[in-house]
Amino acid sequence: MENSYKFFQNTQCEFFPCHKVEKVENFNCMFCYCPLYREERCLGNPEYVISRKGQRIKDCSNCLLVHQPEMYDMVIGRLQREDELLHIDLRKLKTQVKERLMQITHINEIDADMKYEHQINIDRILDGVMKDMSGSCAVDVLLQEFAPECICPGYFTFCGKKIECGILTQLDISLIDKGYIYAFHAPVVDLENTGSVLDQYYMEAFQVACIDVIRGWLQGYLERKNSVYEKKYCSPSFGPGYYGMGMEAVPELLGLMDASQVGVSWNGECMSPKMSLVGTYLIAGEDVFEIDSDCRDCIGHSGGCEFCIKH
Structure with a gap:
């Protein structure tokens, strides 16, 4: 192959080729040191060894990914990413999910005998769902940072497009450092084959509980x-x-990120899967987020509620 912006060989290097390969003529030296080495989840399949200092380090001796000419575009694309992909293990949040599930279903408000019976059913459903989930029982969350210049009194602005958010009229936005857009979906469950109507109710409540717990985890x-x-x-x-942002903002927010990485999409009418969520978080150097509780469930009325009008 000829040298180009995608391919380069330094045949005079004392280590060339630095990996064992069958076709030396296709060995790409463009990325001499792997630019993805510091990533916990890189594109390759590294092994790990313990150094003499007791540190766990990557051993990429058997990884040729960045030296394959056809992988150049993928590596560059990975370096240009401005988002962060999180894998949240629900097993570590099982207690919080159960507590939230019991709040949603008001189980704590019924008599002791019935409460015990419902708790058994909830434990059975939680254990069953987490056992059936593929992989590591994780929910994938996509985070993407945005600049404070996108935050204005009463709205966000991205590429000249406004996304109304009433709560921003209540905050001192001059103290906000940055923001994040996020997207994820609750564990997908097969409601049709769940069994009884009560079990279906608990399964849907489980999905809502997961969403609430993950949102709280993300904030922390x-x-x-x-x-x-x-x-x-x-x-x-x-x-x-909620917080004064209308539902019409869903496709606008999803359009700002590649939510397909976490399996979330917009079909023209709603998000898919059904239990998907997109939203924002803001970061500030001072606690400017003491917000009236009435704003939490505000769906963004165009005229504002009495609280907004008074303030």
């Missing part, structure tokens, strides 16, 4: 992520259907 994660050097605060999730 982003607060920790941005507080490495100094304390930062993360807002609740602001998104379509």
